[in-house]
Amino acid sequence: MDLATAFRWTTERYPHRRAVGGPVPMTYAQWDARTDRVARALVALGATPGTRAIFLLQGGEPLATLHLAAQKAGIASLPLSTRFGADELAYCISDCSPVLIVVDETTHDLVALALESVEQPPAVVWAGAAADAPRGTMSLSAEIERTSPGPVGFVPSEADISVMLYTSGTTGRPKGVPRTHFAEFQSALAHLLQTGHAPGEATLGVMPLFHTMGLRSLLATVLAAGTWVPQAKFDAEASLELIVRERIGALYLVPTIFWALLQTGRLAEATSVRKLAYAGASMTPTLAEGLGETLNPERFVNHFGSTEIYTFSIGPDGVAKPGCAGRAGVFSRLRLVDPDPGAHPDDVVADGEQGQVAVSMASPEAFAGYWNRPDADAKSIRDGWYFTGDLATTDEDGDLWVAGRVDDMINSGGENIYPEEIENALARCPDLDEVIVVGTPHDKWGHAVTAFVVGPRGVDPAHTLAAVEAYVRDASGLPSMKRPKRIVVVDRIPRSAVGKTLRRHLVAGDFSALADSTGTAPR
Known part of the structure; x- marks a missing residue:
């Protein structure tokens, strides 16, 4: 088709x-x-x-x-x-x-x-x-x-x-x-099946169309003969007005947009919303819990995928298992293989071990290879499998939990540390709005676990810093090796147009510190 x-x-x-x-x-x-x-x-x-x-x-x-x-x-x-x-x-x-x-x-x-x-x-x-x-x-x-x-x-x-x-x-x-048309059609069909998007349902078209999520919302709505409600530029209050006025039933957004909608304090007015789906980045348990309590959705799906292959896996219940990436999608097949960059698709890790996510290129949702980039093909595609660069483990139920990107791993003092575990622990701190963890260069440790935090609006950055330091020490539950050696308060977290965190900007020092636990003067 x-x-x-x-x-x-x-x-x-x-x-x-x-x-x-x-x-x-x-x-x-x-x-x-x-x-x-x-x-x-x-x-x-x-x-x-x-x-x-x-x-x-x-x-x-x-x-x-x-x-x-x-x-x-x-x-x-x-x-x-x-x-x-x-x-x-x-x-x-x-x-x-x-x-x-x-x-x-x-x-x-x-x-x-x-x-x-x-x-x-x-x-x-x-x-x-x-x-x-x-x-x-x-x-x-x-x-x-x-x-x-x-x-x-x-x-x-x-x-x-x-x-x-x-x-x-x-x-x-x-x-x-x-x-291809075939891959796009199959991806839209998979979206309908996996999110429970109903025939005739209205959805918010705020995700940009230069991103696979924006295209999927558009095309899936067309297949379902639903109503696509465009919003050219995201604004939380304006989005909420559209959701309420247009009786939107399904939302497919990145976590940062969900967070902004929740922060309006008015999301409970969106009584027509019954289905939530998110992708593009991980969602903290606290945000998932807040959305579940506010909207009590019938479906709350974590969609794990990419531009190259639309669906890797689907976490079908964001309330019962917040952050869980679930099982392979309806048209997908995946496995966890050795994280080594040159690993073969058959180098599958043992149950419970961390591995790199590899997805079958036989999926009808898959691309065929990059445009004019044989070097990228050689790095990511091997023997009919697409190597995503994502690290994950499976739990006792066989469900997938994404630990982060291979490139985001922090090696501090010879230990491999994954940022998302620390971010999820710190996200429960009531004295911050956002947190991102990266490894910054350090003479002794090689890389120091560094938490960049955004405090509540109007709060003194020094107060935010002290509160987060106390939380890390007394309430985070993190072992000493995973506690941030540095905490930096910033006014914003650098992100791409679709909400992906640009960690490399922080690693490179491209930020303005409002307060810094190392005592470095704000710059």
Whole structure:
């Protein structure tokens, strides 16, 4: 099944059902007609079947419409991160050789700067009002006005590239991950099965479409003939208003967004929400407990996966087992193998031992390999298995518990220490809002376990530091070797556009300390 056909079949079943919520709603019949015209406009602008087009917009319905229109026209959609710097963006443009790049008022200047260092720059297309189009750009809206209604007249194959996402680049260069119509359809289907997303259900479209979670919320909602409620930029109060007004039943978000919603103190108003799912980062037990007590959801799913293979495993009960990654997904197969970088997929660790998560590439949700990166393929794909770089153990029930990333492991005094265990212990401290643990260079220990904490708003950083130090010493339950040797109070934790913690920034010293247990002056 290709995505263009899937969209049309949903429209045939429920033409008058609300497809897009928010201030500018559309039925499925209206959205189908709108995406047809956008698809024809993209072709007229030079993006023919088999080509690639970058969509660099703030988000919301305009970006979703472009993505769905690209599926109908057989164009590989590349929704890139709006947080890329000019150098990263120039690299991605040169790497994927798009025929055009669609921009809006939030991204035009960045693209112009990036294109200065691109040898063969693509055509730039303006997504805003035609009258506002900057000099040197073509107007998408003007082209849409010139097109006639109706389908573009092309039906993609399920083997065609639907989308290419670039990894966030938390380490090294961004990597292109091409995904077929088949893989995207199967991933959306898996999402529906694994989260219990019901037919016709409404969901919040706030996760960016340059991330697999944002795409999954969109495509799964289309398959289920539900209502996708766009929010181009996250704001906790505005999100809560949308959830309540639109009677949203299912939320699929990163933990940082759930945390922000809980911090409003008003999340209990969202009585329509019955299904929760999270991914992208671990969730502390305290946050899971808070969400469970506030919303009492019917389903509370921990989705463990990646851009490359959408599902690794599913933890089906975030209330009973907060943080547990559960078992392999409905279309997945996984095993724990020796953490050594050169390990073979058959080097399976014994029950209860920690190992690296390897997932079968036979999954219908899997990609086939990175774009122009044989070095990355050689590192991550071996004998039909994808090596995720995640470390995990299984408990007595056979359920998976992720301990962190291989690259995040802290070697302090010859001992291997995993940050998430310490973070979960410290997260229960009532005198902090957020905590991230990394290893920072230390002359004696090699690396010192260092906790970066964000205190409650308005509280003196020195008070936060003293309170956390006391908690570590008296109430954390951590053995001495795992207690932070350094605690730093900061105003924020560095994160990517989708909420992933950028630990490397902290390791490199890229932070401003408000208070520091080493006595180092704030800088």
